[in-house]
Amino acid sequence: MNRSRVVVKSLLLSALSLGIADCTGVANSAGVHASSLKGSVSLMGKPVNGAAITLWQVSGGKEPKQLKTLSSGKDGAFSISLSPKEGAVHYLVVTGGRVDGEEAKRLSMLSVLDDKVAESVVVNELTTVGSIWPNAQLLEDDALRGSASALAIGSGQVRNLVNPGSGSYGETLLRSSNLLNSETTVRMNVLSNLLGLCxxxxxTQACDExxxxxxxxxTLSALTSIARQPWKNVSQLYKLFDQSYPIDKTTELRSTATLPYLLFEPKSFSLSLVFNGGGALGLGKLMFDGKGSMWSGTNWMPGSQSGVVNNIGGGVTHFGPGGIPLSPAISGYNGQGINGVGWGTGVSEKYAWVGAFNNMVGVLDLKDGEALGPATIDGEVGQLQGVATAANGDVWIADNTANHMIHFPGGDYTKGKRHTIDGLQAPFGVAVDARNRVWVSSSYNNKLTVFPGDAPDQAKTIEVNLGGRGVAVDSTGHIWIAQQSNSPQGALPPGAKMPPNIPANAPQPKTIMEEFEAGAEYLLTNPTITQTGMVGLISPDMEVVKTDIAKGTAYIPWGVSIDGNDNVWVGNLYGQSLTHICGVNPANCPAGKTTGDVIHNxxxxxxxxxxxxxVDDAGNLWSANNWFDGEVVINPTYRGRTSTFGGGQGFVVTYGVAGPVQNPLMGPVRKQS
Known part of the structure; x- marks a missing residue:
């Protein structure tokens, strides 16, 4: 069915700066004129009259305030007076009312206002879905709460899913990569239609169910619940849609449902969007700053035919809280000669840091990406990987090919010092715990190395599986590590025709790309291998708790992050997925799940x-599309129409499924208060 698109002229002011005025057209004390915001309330294309409309205002770290409550007219129309107020997010909650003369007592809908100027505002089933999912972890009933950065992200992401001015789809959702390559649109329509059952x-019976x-x-609480746990009761919810919107035998369509709808039962009702631009191709490690902006170094330059054999390196990409690229297209930020970045991106209080392939540490100002580096280091370095910032501001970077750790005390990029540490062979992932101990994985041996930040010569090692990648510290001090093999010895899988990608006693590759090429070739030439890799759990006392977490789901696991519930998220390279794992506190997991169990993939x-x-401050996931076509990545010759398909295209935001955290990550995870 067509949704109501009542367009009435008004000025929809910034969601970060809207306020309420006493009377339309009268200047407030700051000299800013109020404006009358007009709109409509509809459900499945029908006006909702007599509904209670409440305008809410919320600022970072504060309780939301009810500014005004009024009722919709017979045609669902309403008008409310607004004026700018710095730092405030505004949203509309609609409850009750009548649809076709019938009371809708359990109806509750939402529209979070954004920072775009528009001429109308609509509250309907689609604005409810589009407003809930990016804010799901910030909503409790009709109260929206969060830090300034969390609210900026949550409100800024709404327009990507839905246009609150028209009540229709958002521009980002309608882009071909999202509309044609994902279920997001059809899932939103089914969710909207489930809301319409009330x-x-x-x-009545369907609404009850x-x-x-x-x-x-x-309905507002119902959809918030689905957004937070989109895998829960999926079969029952889809069956409810199926039965409530039957197929018309004449048209062979569900004529009362919104087109297009799901033809098959989904795995979950999660919503994901991909974002491009700003030089984003082959992103390795993602990081947030304290204002909700995302930073990442890029493997390769967009539009190039790059892979692990031949490549043109990219720069640094920077996106705002709403997913808008702030760095320039193609090259990204690159005022200091960066030629490609692997998994080496970090953020401190003042700077973004990247460990580059061309033997340098890039440093950028967080405000505008101004090049401040290369950093000064007390000797030559190799190709660099992981970056971590400690709670005291120290920055540690893994020198992957020269087997060093580089230390910048207090985050001073002019005072880099190299440390040679026993046990390190191709250091890769880096994390710092609350005791200022530095934990480092090695991509070319089976050691996890740990040393005091103020005494690197006192390093100890723990035996883990071969192929360590990402390392993360939860709030209890437990360490989680991605391991790309199923064994510390690297035993040959059945049917393997060549040594594994990390052969025992084999020489370490001279470049990062050579290591990646060897691993990809190994998997490509051994089609019998359909799974390798697991996640390991280490206690704060350096005892191995588990090594086989997510076995069977993990397939070359890479990045590891902890959310505000101390649950674990893994970027699963060959599995092409985001794996959610129950952390050390099962009370924060679904019933029946315990530490190390996969919650959902x-x-x-x-x-x-x-x-x-x-994980961002609002509880959304941002994931790096690093590779696209694995065969193109390792191919040394021209591949025709697919020659530019090596690098992964942009990054993906999956909404509302994680416990919010406080960024930037400095030391162990910090729960968003």
């Missing part, structure tokens, strides 16, 4: 070969 007496499945009292057509997944 329109009145005709669907929706609320029962989600443990909710109204998120996949989408827009999620490509993934090296990293991180």
């Amino acid at each position: 329109a009145g007496a005709e669907n 929706l609320l029962s499945l989600t443990g909710s009292e109204n 998120y996949q989408s057509g827009v999620i490509q070969m993934t090296t990293d997944v991180i």
Whole structure:
């Protein structure tokens, strides 16, 4: 059915700066004129009259305030007076009302206002879905709460899914990569139609079932519950849609449902969007700054025919909280001669840091990406990988090919010092715990190395599986590590025709790309291998707790992140997924799940070969599409129409499924208060 698109002229002011005025057209004390915001309330294309409309205002770290409550007219129309207020996010909650003369007592809908100027505002089933998913972890009933950065991300992402001015789809959702390559649009439509079951007496039983499945009292809470745990009760929810919107035998369509809809039962009702631009190709490690902006070094330059054999390196990409690219297209930020970045991206209080392939540490100002580096280091370095910032501001970078650790005390990029540490062979991932101990994985041996930040010569090692990659520290001090093999010895899998990608006693590759090429060739030439890699768990006392976590789901696991619930997220490269794992506190996991259990494995057509997944301040996941076509990545010759398909295309945001954290990551994870 067509949704109501009542267009009435108004000025929709910034969601970060909207306020309420006493009367339309009268200047407030700051000299800023108020404006009358007009709009409509509809459900499945029908006006909702007599609904209670509440305008809410919330600022970072504060309780939301009700500014005004009014009722919609017979045609669903309303008008409200607004004026700018710096640092505030505004949203509209609609409850009750009548649809086709029937009371809709359990109806509750939402529209989070954004920072775009528009001429109308609509509250309907689609704005509800589009507003809930990016803010799901910040919503409790009709109260929206969060830090300034969390609110900026949550409100800034809404327009990507839905246009609150028209009540229709967002521009980012309608881009071909999202519309054609993912289920996001059809999932949103089915979710909208499930909400529509609470329109009145005709669907009382169906509405009862929706609320029962989600443990909710109204539709706003019901959809918030689905957004947070989109894998829960999926079969029952899809069956409810199937039965409530039957196929018309004449048209062979579900004529009362919104087109297009799901033809098959989904794995979950998660919503994901891919974002491009700003030089984003082959992103390795993602990091957030304290204002909700994302930074990442790029393996290769967009538009190039790059892979691990031949390549043109990229620069540094920077995106705002709403997914808008701030760095320039193609090259990204590159005022200091960066020629490609692997997994080496970090953020400190003042700077973004990248460990480059061309033997340098790039440093950028967080405000505008101004080049401040290369950093000064007390000797020559090799090709660099992981970057970590300690709680005290120290920055540590893994020198992957020269087997050093590079230390910048207090985050001073002019005072880099190299440390040679026993046990390191191709250091890769780096994390710092609350005791200022530095944990480093090695991509070319079976050691996890740990040393005091103020005494690197006192290093100790722990035996883990071969092929260590990402390392993360949870709030209890436990260490989680991605391991790309199933053994510390690297035993040959059945049917393997050549040594594994990390052969015992083999010489370390001279370049990072050579190591990646060897690993990819090994998997490509051994088609019998359909799974390799697991996640390991180490106690704060350096005891191995588990080594085989996510076995069978993990397939070349790479990046590891901890969310605000101390649960674990893994970027699963060859599995092309985001794997959610129960952390050390099972009380924060679904019933029946315990430490190390896989909660859900998120996949989408827009999620490509993934090296990293991180959690933002609002509880959304951002993941790096590192490779696209694995055969092109390792091919040394021209591949015709697919020659530019090596690098992964942009990054993906999966909404509302993680416990919010406080960024930037400095030391162990910090829960968002």
